Amino acid sequence: MNSALNISLKSFSRRLLRHDNYYFVCRHALRRSFSDIQSISVVYSEYGDPNKVLKSEQKVINGPLKSGEVLVKMMMAPVNPSDINMIEGSYFLKPPLPAIVGNEGVAEVMEVGADVQALKAGDWVIPNQAGFGTWRTHAVAKSMDLKRICNDIPPLSAATIAVNPCTAYRMLKDFVSLKPGDVVMQNSANSAVGQSVIQIAKAWDVRTVNIVRDRENLDELVEQLKSMGADHVVTEEFSRKPAMKDLIKSLGKPPKLAFNGVGGKSATELLRHLGQKGIMVTYGGMSRQPVIVPTGVFIFKEVSCIGYWNSQWNYENAESLERDKMFDELCQMIRECRLLPPPSEIYNLDNYAQAVESAMSGFQGKKKVLTMEDF
Numbered sequence: 559m560n561s562a563l564n565i566s567l568k569s570f571s572r573r574l575l576r577h578d579n580y581y582f583v584c585r586h587a588l589r590r591s592f593s594d595i596q597s598i599s600v601v602y603s604e605y606g607d608p609n610k611v612l613k614s615e616q617k618v619i620n621g622p623l624k625s626g627e628v629l630v631k632m633m634m635a636p637v638n639p640s641d642i643n644m645i646e647g648s649y650f651l652k653p654p655l656p657a658i659v660g661n662e663g664v665a666e667v668m669e670v671g672a673d674v675q676a677l678k679a680g681d682w683v684i685p686n687q688a689g690f691g692t693w694r695t696h697a698v699a700k701s702m703d704l705k706r707i708c709n710d711i712p713p714l715s716a717a718t719i720a721v722n723p724c725t726a727y728r729m730l731k732d733f734v735s736l737k738p739g740d741v742v743m744q745n746s747a748n749s750a751v752g753q754s755v756i757q758i759a760k761a762w763d764v765r766t767v768n769i770v771r772d773r774e775n776l777d778e779l780v781e782q783l784k785s786m787g788a789d790h791v792v793t794e795e796f797s798r799k800p801a802m803k804d805l806i807k808s809l810g811k812p813p814k815l816a817f818n819g820v821g822g823k824s825a826t827e828l829l830r831h832l833g834q835k836g837i838m839v840t841y842g843g844m845s846r847q848p849v850i851v852p853t854g855v856f857i858f859k860e861v862s863c864i865g866y867w868n869s870q871w872n873y874e875n876a877e878s879l880e881r882d883k884m885f886d887e888l889c890q891m892i893r894e895c896r897l898l899p900p901p902s903e904i905y906n907l908d909n910y911a912q913a914v915e916s917a918m919s920g921f922q923g924k925k926k927v928l929t930m931e932d933f
């Protein structure tokens with residue numbers, strides 16, 4: 559069958575199902591329960607190549623909710639490198655299998671059970687911790703596993719706020735006390751984390767030196783990052799030339815802080831350009847190469863190398879006021895259009911396989927994001 563026709567028939571039959579559910583919910587409204595919601599999830603039963611081990615599964619969800627439970631409908635969920643690594647079995651967290659894919663995303667609360675005070679129908683929520691399984695249409699979850707998020711921002715921003723902007727925010731705040739005019743540098747500057755670093759640093763008057771991999775449309779990428787507030791954008795190749803030293807000199811003060819999302823040679827170059835007693839924070843390892851620190855850099859520059867993991871920070875700060883303050887600040891930046899979501903390509907949940915395949919090839923330029931709007 560023609561694939562476009564096939565997709566539209568599928569979504570038509572789902573709409574019918576949804577209509578039937580709605581009818582059923584209305585007829586039984588007095589029982590304050592829901593019945594026969596078809597929840598579709600993307601699951602894996604073994605670790606392996608994400609292009610091979612994923613499949614779609616349908617499950618019927620029935621009420622009533624137990625005390626403390628919440629029924630949510632997922633709205634959007636990104637395809638992040640941590641999702642890919644989790645499916646491969648190479649991530650630090652290994653969920654028990656079978657597992658539903660997806661660590662990040664935004665959902666709308668449809669119904670709450672008894673004793674749920676913090677949430678109400680219509681609220682938008684994000685998972686409190688990694689491993690929630692966001693690549694699905696509906697979920698019944700414990701209210702304490704969800705965090706309410708502002709619902710006056712674009713769904714795409716809400717779906718992508720929890721991992722990358724929070725990582726950027728914490729890395730800019732927790733390791734060095736940055737003052738206006740200070741300089742930070744980073745590799746994989748065009749990643750979603752990198753773009754958040756650029757925008758938050760700009761909002762705080764901190765200058766950024768940004769390193770990206772060379773590509774055909776480099777000028778376009780440089781322009782895009784500069785329009786977000788990047789002060790300098792250079793290629794990995796440039797960062798290894800003497801001209802990079804001149805660029806750093808021209809800043810008036812050397813970078814105090816560097817963010818490494820790549821590892822390998824790229825991380826070593828960052829270290830060479832850090833100032834005395836500078837700190838390099840490693841948060842990602844996209845090259846899959848180890849971080850090698852030249853001995854002289856350790857001794858004579860007295861640099862420190864440290865790691866950051868957002869999931870651990872969330873675990874330690876689940877109820878902290880600092881976490882609420884961070885989300886308030888990030889939501890405000892989003893409202894003021896000072897923090898934009900990464901340029902994205904939206905895929906219907908049905909098309910998760912294409913989204914995954916595309917996310918796994920480099921030089922993509924756009925975050926792949928799944929939408930559950932049609933379910």
Ligand SMILES: NC(=O)c1ccc[n+]([C@@H]2O[C@H](COP(=O)([O-])OP(=O)(O)OC[C@H]3O[C@@H](n4cnc5c(N)ncnc54)[C@H](OP(=O)(O)O)[C@@H]3O)[C@@H](O)[C@H]2O)c1
Nearest residue numbers: 639746749750751771841842843844845866867868920921
């Ligand atoms: N520690 C934490 O808490 C934390 C939180 C968030 C993210 N992360 C990690 O941060 C990294 C970026 O995540 P993201 O969501 O921002 O990614 P993303 O938006 O999907 O971007 C991926 C980035 O990786 C680069 N890249 C891909 N393959 C590469 C390779 N072989 N060598 C060098 N660079 C490569 C891409 O550059 P091109 O455009 O040149 O391909 C792009 O800049 C991932 O490793 C992720 O797991 C960690």
